[in-house]
Amino acid sequence: MSSTPGGQARAAFDGAALLEQMRGWAGALGFSQIGVAGIDLADAEPGLLAWLAQGQHGSMGYMAAHGLKRARPAELVPGTLRVITARMDYLPTDSPEGWQAIEWQGLARPQQAQVSIYARGRDYHKVLRNRLQQLATQLEQAVGPLGYRVFTDSAPVLEVELASRSGIGWRGKHTLLLDREAGSMFFLGEIFVDLPLPETAPVSGHCGQCTACLDACPTGAITGAYRVDARRCISYLTIESDEPIPPELRPLLGNRIYGCDDCQLVCPWNKFSRRSPLPDFDPREGLQAGTLLQLWRWDEAEFLRRTEGSAIRRIGHQRWRRNLAVAMGNALRAADDAEIRAALSRELPQASPLVAEHIEWALSESL
Template sequence: MSSTPGEQQNTGFDGPALLEQLRGWGSALGFSQIGVADIDLASAEAGLLAWLEAGHHGRMNYMAAHGLKRARPAELLPGTLRVITARMDYLPADTPEGWQAIEWQGLGKPSQAQVSIYARGRDYHKVLRHRLQQLASKLEQAIGPLGYRVFTDSAPVLEVELATRSGLGWRGKHTLTLDREAGSMFFLGEILVDLSLPLTPPTSAHCGQCSACIDVCPTQAIIAPYRVDARRCISYLTIESDEPIPLALRPLIGNRIYGCDDCQLACPWNKFARRSTLTDFDARPALQAPTLLELWRWDESEFLRRTEGSAIRRIGFERWRRNLAVALGNALRAADSAALRAALLAARPQASALVGEHIDWALSESL
């Protein structure tokens, strides 16, 4: 934030013209769309409270700790009048036509490790935060001192709600933002500003009677349209949770070792998903269809080296090994392999309690 919110006196600007400038700057920075939302999210508070009270946030305790602050941007940054919303596509530039079918094929190969598409390149937090900061700086250069704060999946902000209200798309039944011309393969970011920019109108929803995302979820984590129980979600289990993965859900995880894209792969709107204009999201060679054994051979130093600047690094080596042990167990269930079994047995003596328990499960499941 570059100035104290509420102190700037930029009241004589041309709102529509400034919004067009913002969109131009955003496009040059790699953003696919820019919108502006109001800060009154009161109508979203009841749904947020119900989700938290049901425990659907799992062990993401920060969500409960922040409570209704997530629906009150002005409590995060006093003086906030508007939220600039931004969308950035992340499909790698070289993604071929028929990419969904290729991803499904990968999920059908038990010995191949499946990493969520968004995590195969550079950490999106770093990319978006830097570019949102640049966008805010351009705005400040144009109008003078500005109170602002940038976010991308990094603070108690109702990102999808803000994106929906500002016309970046609508909330899909899988709870992700959907756009008719871009599907859902994009990241969201926000800039809270103490500037009364003109609002951009919301768009209509277009899920209709489709339930593809609900039907395809491996763990049935989408418990109702527009409601996800994180405790069953593979993305939560493999990334957010630091606990043992529930026994009943381990076989359902298959070869997914970091995140899950199934609901997006099944969504008809993602036939319109756009390729990124940034090289940051190009997949790293080590994460392009690697085998489970290749990744299992990494020691901690290699894990840290290979995941430098990646979102994967934040889960740490122990959770990485936990996830791989589950996938190796599922591969053994599909087809017993002396090589997989030997790799698990060799790692057992030095494994931590968490990883060791998952190795034991992997080996016992194939007997």
Template sequence: MSQGSSEGKVDPAEALLAWLRDSGRSLGFSQIGVADVDLRHAEPGLLAWLEAGFHGQMHYMQAHGLKRARPSELVPGTLRVITARMDYLPRSTPEGWQAVEWRRLSEPQQAAVSVYARGRDYHKVLRSRLQKLAEQLAQKLGPLGHRAFTDSAPVLEVELAQRSGLGWRGKHTLTLAREAGSMFFLGEIFVDVPLPLTAPVSAHCGQCEACIGACPTGAIVAPYRLDARRCISYLTIEHEGPIPVEMRPLMGNRIYGCDDCQLICPWNKYAQRASVADFDARPALQAPSLAPLWQWDEATFLRHTEGSAIRRIGHERWQRNLAVAMGNALALADDPGLRSALAASLPQASPLLAEHITWALAQTAR
């Protein structure tokens, strides 16, 4: 072989990316990418979304303004963003899981909790593993400035995931991947070293608008445009006050989050099971019914939701959501047990909860 031949040489950039992917996989991540920090083309869409008020009560989104689209302003010195995907379907998820979830939604006495929230809080799981990946990178390259995020700061996660090749933005606004659907979490590490970039992938939604038609409340107001104020995930988790009366009948038995736009998506036939035990469904949330959940006092709620994303909404909002679901069940078929349980809780209920209980008790089967 001549001295000038490139045969047998390893590209340092490709070798570093391969190391990052292997290291990420050993920590439970399914995919790793690297994005640039220039997100200027995303700024007009972000501003239009905020100006329309689609963020609802999530005031932190407006407070940070364009920092969301400017990683180097959010964390000064940032040159690249490492993006990570972690699949979250519980390991015991059966084949045909989407049909199982649709059946749950059709049974008004059952309680529907979003799949992602049935196990350990993903913030805790991803953050610690992202931090370990950053520490391993520092050991390999030398000291580096870094900061890890997972849905915990004003970061344009989907935009970064798209730019780094983890997937494309679906019409429901979530990231979609050909080999994994959308049932995964995203995380990022902002770093101050010029890591090699990974290429974006093309979009594959085509003419499909199944997610738009499946949304129970019409929250996907146009392709790639979500009005959070109508989204059941927002209403049951982020919204602090009374749930708008006109939204309540549309919520069905969904008490924490909503998966409808993901259940209907054809790409989710490729959704992957989690590689970590953290996302296995807790027994109390695996196939819950409304009546037993209503009996949880605050101490029981805190015990069952310890280390869970659900705990952040608190017992009062948990019961608020349950009251709506119980009212929707009563609107389909009168149940003396549900009705008496609601009535028994009314005298000691807070004003917020009492308003929802009163509404629920007023629902009658037609």
């Protein structure tokens, strides 16, 4: 028997056998892979500090506020000895062969609203958190009292660093995690535990000389291999930032209104992306191949109704319209459209200052 931080007895366990058992539980819950990482991330601290010092986190002040706690799991959750990492594929179940070509075709249609694939279904935070909690509960039932905490993109955690150390994949040049058998179309989650599980071995990287992701980034946000300046990233601009989108970057957004998949669409490893076994990530009506005008017509009540349980809801109706206005301006530059101009003009008198600025810009782009 061993003792937990709370003083309760814990049953002795066979680490290798327990890990194999956990893999079975995880698979039944919809996870594709789990690993176990140690908590000494000291060699990741200099890179994190340099990135923050250069201001490349933009207005995401929480990243600087937490500082090195991101690289120190035992400071974030006292008592942590290991981090269980988990991968969950999110490519929709019915994605056809050649799904990347279909996405490129959508990006080439100026009047189509392009939403990042991961955000077309249910909010992944909800899906992963619930299932990670179930996994932790099963682990506790097996070993006795357990100190743990579940995370999925919801706290100062170096997710990719931990996942790569645990062997779930390697960090690609776009900074996302890559797996030889699953590409990068997956979510990551973690369970911090006070259990000395055996660590799983990392894997080697396989990007080689490829620079496809750097070359494809529409705004040049991938400033070099393994370096992303969030201030130029379309995902940051359309989701994380609540500020006006810089005018010089607006034309580069094209019809991307929530996130950007370009660096993943172009990655050769994503030909191995796996379909999700869960219906949660199947696209909702309007969020796949909807038109800019269709989504522009959503008032706030309809926006809230359509995005209930969706990751999109957290940006709010104003940022949603800000993003749409930029895309509509880009559509007008491609081909003047009286209906788009009229829709923008009708909204201008009552628009908030944030949205009005982007509407005025969009109308100025009309041919």
